[in-house]
Amino acid sequence: MRHALDLARKGAGYVLPNPMVGAVIVKEGKTIGAGFHERFGGAHAEVNALAQAGNAAKGATLYVTLEPCSHYGKTPPCVDAILAARVARVVVAMQDPNPQVAGNGIARLQEQGVQVDVGLLTAEAVDLNKPFIKFITKHRPFVTLKIAQTLDGRIADAHGASRWISSVEARKLVHQWRFEAGAVLVGIGTVLQDDPRLTIRHADGPQPFRIVLDRNLRIPLTSQLLTDEFAKKTILITSDARSDSLKIEQIAANGARLLQLPLQNGRFELSQVLAALAELGIAHIFIEGGADIASAFLQANSVDRLCVFVAPKIFGAGKTAFQIPGYSAKYPLQLRSASWCAIGPDMLLEADVFAGEQEESRKISNKD
Numbered sequence: 001m002r003h004a005l006d007l008a009r010k011g012a013g014y015v016l017p018n019p020m021v022g023a024v025i026v027k028e029g030k031t032i033g034a035g036f037h038e039r040f041g042g043a044h045a046e047v048n049a050l051a052q053a054g055n056a057a058k059g060a061t062l063y064v065t066l067e068p069c070s071h072y073g074k075t076p077p078c079v080d081a082i083l084a085a086r087v088a089r090v091v092v093a094m095q096d097p098n099p100q101v102a103g104n105g106i107a108r109l110q111e112q113g114v115q116v117d118v119g120l121l122t123a124e125a126v127d128l129n130k131p132f133i134k135f136i137t138k139h140r141p142f143v144t145l146k147i148a149q150t151l152d153g154r155i156a157d158a159h160g161a162s163r164w165i166s167s168v169e170a171r172k173l174v175h176q177w178r179f180e181a182g183a184v185l186v187g188i189g190t191v192l193q194d195d196p197r198l199t200i201r202h203a204d205g206p207q208p209f210r211i212v213l214d215r216n217l218r219i220p221l222t223s224q225l226l227t228d229e230f231a232k233k234t235i236l237i238t239s240d241a242r243s244d245s246l247k248i249e250q251i252a253a254n255g256a257r258l259l260q261l262p263l264q265n266g267r268f269e270l271s272q273v274l275a276a277l278a279e280l281g282i283a284h285i286f287i288e289g290g291a292d293i294a295s296a297f298l299q300a301n302s303v304d305r306l307c308v309f310v311a312p313k314i315f316g317a318g319k320t321a322f323q324i325p326g327y328s329a330k331y332p333l334q335l336r337s338a339s340w341c342a343i344g345p346d347m348l349l350e351a352d353v354f355a356g357e358q359e360e361s362r363k364i365s366n367k368d
Contacts, residue, residue: 001063001093001121007036007045008065008128013179013205014039017283019066019132023049025087027060044069046078050085057085065125067096067118070105079105082114089115093125097133131181134304135283140274144181144305145287145294146174147321148346151310154318155291160193162290166309169344174288175200177307178208181286183277187293188214197224198288209282211235213273213293215263217242221250231255235280237273239263270300295323298333298353306335308349 001024008022015037023045025033033056035048043051046068050057068078068090082090090109095118096102106116126133131142148166149155156162164171178184179200190196191212198210207230212219217238219226225234232255240260242248251258259276261268277285287297297303308321327333335351342348 001065001091002124003031003034004045004063004065005093005121005124005128007034011037011039013182016040016131016182017135017281019129021045021064021066023062023064025049025053025057025060025062027053027056032056032060041074044075044078047075047081050081050087053085057087059086059088061089061091062087063091063093063120065093065128067092067094067102068105068109069096069101070108071101077105079108082109083112087114089117091120092116092118093120094118094122097129098136130304131284135278139278140271141183141277141282141285142304143274143285143287143297143302144177144307145297145303146177146307146309147294148309148311149321150313150315152314152316153320154315155321156319157315158317160319163194165311165313167311167344167346170309170311170346170348173343173348177286179205181208181284182206183209183211183282183285185211185213185285185287185289185293187289188212188216188218189292190289191219191223191225195224197228197230199228199230207233208286209233209235211237211277211285213237213268213289215239215266215268217244217247219251221247221254226251226254226256232257235259235277237261237268237276267296270297270302274302291319291321291323294321298322299324299326303353306349306351306353309343310347310349312345 004022004024008020011020018037018040020037021044022036024031033049033053035052036045046064062082068082070077070079106118109116134140134142147155150165184198199207210225210233214236215238219236234256236251236256237259240262248258261272261276287293336354338349338351340347340349
């Protein structure tokens with residue numbers, strides 16, 4: 001099963017909004033077939049593994065990281081292929097999280113006399129597909145927030161300069177994360193200051209969607225996000241009260257997509273933003289905005305994963321990463337499953353954010 005999990009990870013960035021899945025077929029102690037879901041719309045892991053095993057799959061054991069599908073989608077049901085190959089046993093890491101189909105594949109295999117065991121390395125399988133699980137169960141994208149800061153917590157110096165706080169090694173990793181998420185989000189402030197492209201240059205694969213929160217439609221028509229060869233991957237989110245018809249037409253002519261959403265007290269309701277992006281099939285969003293965007297998403301309990309690069313530098317003054325009211329030393333925003341590692345000269349913190357717990361903590365803190 002660990003081999004299957006390793007294979008599944010090869011699909012990162014290629015298969016969303018589908019899950020990453022790996023499969024290994026074993027017979028008489030030897031691996032006779034292995035495969036993974038290689039791209040969205042392509043053959044599933046089980047089918048690829050069975051193709052490699054051929055007729056030898058008869059009587060073998062199939063290890064798969066996710067319950068085999070039993071319904072028609074972009075490909076036929078994997079259960080049909082497993083039954084046709086006459087596999088004797090199927091070991092499943094986790095049940096399909098989709099409530100509409102969960103357990104159906106397992107039940108059908110069992111009805112046809114196949115031995116099915118569920119629950120081997122489940123925690124690892126769940127961790128592998130957290131974005132897919134949230135997307136399929138909550139109909140919202142998984143949100144990863146990335147911050148790069150100095151040792152004294154600054155994301156920009158006293159003059160607003162921020163390039164480059166993190167190292168070359170850290171920036172290469174960020175490009176890999178952009179690719180794996182498939183969508184990058186920033187605020188209009190980042191666009192006006194840096195004119196970024198938000199593309200991937202250190203990873204091989206499709207370019208991500210570039211999402212900009214721009215309630216007043218301030219983006220220059222000359223910005224790279226609207227004029228480069230990937231303009232069709234740009235999504236601008238602006239107020240539904242904007243009536244700049246000429247600018248809207250010019251943006252559309254460049255190929256970019258415009259989403260107009262209502263404002264509440266002059267700001268976007270981030271739950272509506274995420275719902276609108278989910279409707280476009282976006283399952284994972286990688287946020288690279290500044291302090292305002294980072295703080296807004298954290299305050300709205302809309303962050304699932306936090307990644308913070310800490311560079312061995314001290315600015316002494318400047319902008320800090322987070323300004324979130326309602327937390328305190330007694331009731332902090334508490335992270336979970338935190339881990340540290342070195343990325344070049346920088347340190348990287350990765351941790352989970354549990355929104356429900358944070359909301360209760362803030363309510364208690366505000367009462368105090």
